Amino acid sequence: MSNFDGMEEKRIEGLWDCVFCGSKEIRARFDTCPNCGKSRGIDTIFYMPKERASSVLTEEQAKKTTDRPDWLCKYCDSYNRSDASFCKKCGAPRSHAEDDYGTLHNNKE
Ligand SMILES: [Zn+2]
Ligand SMILES: [Zn+2]
Numbered sequence: 001m002s003n004f005d006g007m008e009e010k011r012i013e014g015l016w017d018c019v020f021c022g023s024k025e026i027r028a029r030f031d032t033c034p035n036c037g038k039s040r041g042i043d044t045i046f047y048m049p050k051e052r053a054s055s056v057l058t059e060e061q062a063k064k065t066t067d068r069p070d071w072l073c074k075y076c077d078s079y080n081r082s083d084a085s086f087c088k089k090c091g092a093p094r095s096h097a098e099d100d101y102g103t104l105h106n107n108k109e
Contacts, residue, residue, distance in 0.1 A: 014046035023091050025049070027076050034075035035091045 014028035021036040
């Protein structure tokens with residue numbers, strides 16, 4: 001196996017805005033807008049998250065996921081409330097989520 005620690009995702013990832021639909025803070029790992037599906041242009045300007053904490057799951061957010069069956073956005077790895085129909089971070093529809101957060105974890109082992 002490798003030394004890569006998949007659990008630790010604290011690197012800061014650049015963000016970009018979609019000029020087509022206005023989606024904000026799309027992560028650099030995405031070449032296309034998760035909201036409208038357009039490719040980002042070569043002149044896309046990347047910027048850093050305002051707060052480092054915004055790019056990782058904070059302790060407070062982690063706590064919230066325990067009292068609600070939140071779902072994980074597969075586009076930006078954000079946790080969303082169970083009553084949210086769209087990802088609060090990237091705007092992707094909930095139907096695109098792999099599964100709800102609780103189910104993912106219960107089935108892990
Ligand atoms: Zn877009
Ligand atoms: Zn998302």
